Amino acid sequence: MWKKEPFAALTFYMGLVVPIAAPVVxxxxxxxxxLFYQVFPMTYLVGILSMALLMSAVQLMLRKSTTWLFGFLFCLFYEAVLLWQMPVAWFTFWKSTWGTRMTPSDKLEQQKKRNKMEKAS
Incomplete structure (x- = not known):
């Protein structure tokens, strides 16, 4: 892929690395x-809000969309909620539900915990 389509390979690898690095960042x-530098992350917050605003502005200007404000809200929602799905996926990759519903093994594990608690009390 790299030799035939370098730009496609670059975007592919970026799409692979960025979601992994985002929660760390x-x-x-x-x-x-x-905690360690006693500095409020104002620059980071301004950067996030600026990117959200730019993405929404492009939606408004290029597509003339009336839903451009939702793009801004989605960026904030992604940062606060959706970004954290990747670490959950890392630690639960063997499950097919990824937090949507309990699998039979989840139910069995929950029952084992209940049984342990009942025996302890």
Whole structure:
């Protein structure tokens, strides 16, 4: 892929690396930096909001869409909620549900926990 279509390969690899690195970047900027350097992550927040605004502005200008504001809200929703699906997927890759419903093995594990708690009390 790299030799035949370098641009396609680059975008493919970026699409692979960025979702893996994104939670690390967020944790670094929102937890590590404030705790260890006592600095509020204003630059990071301004960057996120600027990107959200730019993406929404492109939606408004190029597509003349009346739903451009939802693009801004989606960027914030992605940062707060959807971004954290990747780490959950890393640690639960063997499950086919990924948090949508309990599998039979989840139900069995839950029953085992209940039985342990009942025996302890």
């Amino acid at each position: 967020v944790v670094y900027n929102f937890i590590y930096v404030p």
